[in-house]
Amino acid sequence: MGKDTQRGRLVATAAEVFHARGYAATGVREVAGEAGVPHGSLTNHFRSKEALGLAALDHYAERLEATMAATLANPDLAPRERLEAYFDRIEALLDDGGFRRGCLVVDLAAEIPPHSEAIRIRLAEVMSRQSGAFEEVLAAMLAGRDGGRAGDLGAFLMAAWQGTMLRVKVERSAQPLRRFRRVLAREYPPRAAGA
Structure with missing residues (x-):
């Protein structure tokens, strides 16, 4: 297995395992084992669990973005x-996934900030x-009628969505998704044609 392939497998596996079991509850040996990579190879690619966590977060964020x-952003x-x-x-x-997982970004945000400044900063950038x-x-959606509120509304919608991911x-x-979407539909109903 090539060095880049091995690193990519470790990152993808770490994102999956951290998402399924939590960052703190997962050891680097566990990630290496699940990736089918010798533990020593993991340390060749990542100097710390934090470095692996950052790479896993970036991997997940790229897929989400x-x-x-x-x-x-679909113009159609x-x-x-x-x-x-x-x-x-x-x-x-x-x-x-049987509603057993929420969002890795939300999970890490709930778990990491007191322990890793580097991951906290990266989470803030992703969010x-x-x-x-x-x-x-x-x-x-609100073209010309938002009164400059889109920034606050975007942040609010993001926070509500993250809370929904935790509830899921x-x-x-x-049920939390359905509740979120009902409220969204009431607050931002589709505009009538020609409106």
């Missing part, structure tokens, strides 16, 4: 449809980009 780009959809497409896609992923994607679609994981149910 690709989903956001394909949905929230009306702004309201972009939001629906994003939430549809995430709900399908959660359903496939800022995600909030910005919501801000852009909300600004387009705790309740192991689609």
Whole structure:
């Protein structure tokens, strides 16, 4: 196995295992074993668990941001449809996992900040980009009638969504998603044609 292939496998496996079991509860030997890579090879690629955690977070964030780009930034959809497409896609992923997992970004945010300044900073960057994607679609939805509120609304929507991800994981149910989407539909109903 090539060095880049081995590193990529370690990163993808770490993202998966941290997501499934938690960062603190997962040892680097466990990640190496699940990746089918000798523990010594892991230490050749990552000087610490924190470095592996950063790489895993980046890997997960890239996949999530690709989903956001394909949905929230899709110019072929009306702004309201972009939001629906994003939430549809995430709900399908959660359903496939039996609603046992929420979002790795949210999980790490709940677990890491007191222990790792580097991961805390990276989480803040990832959340800022995600909030910005919501801000852009909300600004387009509210075109000319948001009174400069899109930034605050994007951050608020992101926080509500993150809370929903936690509830999904705790309740192991689609109910928090459905509740979130009902409120979203009431607060941001589709605009009537010509409105």
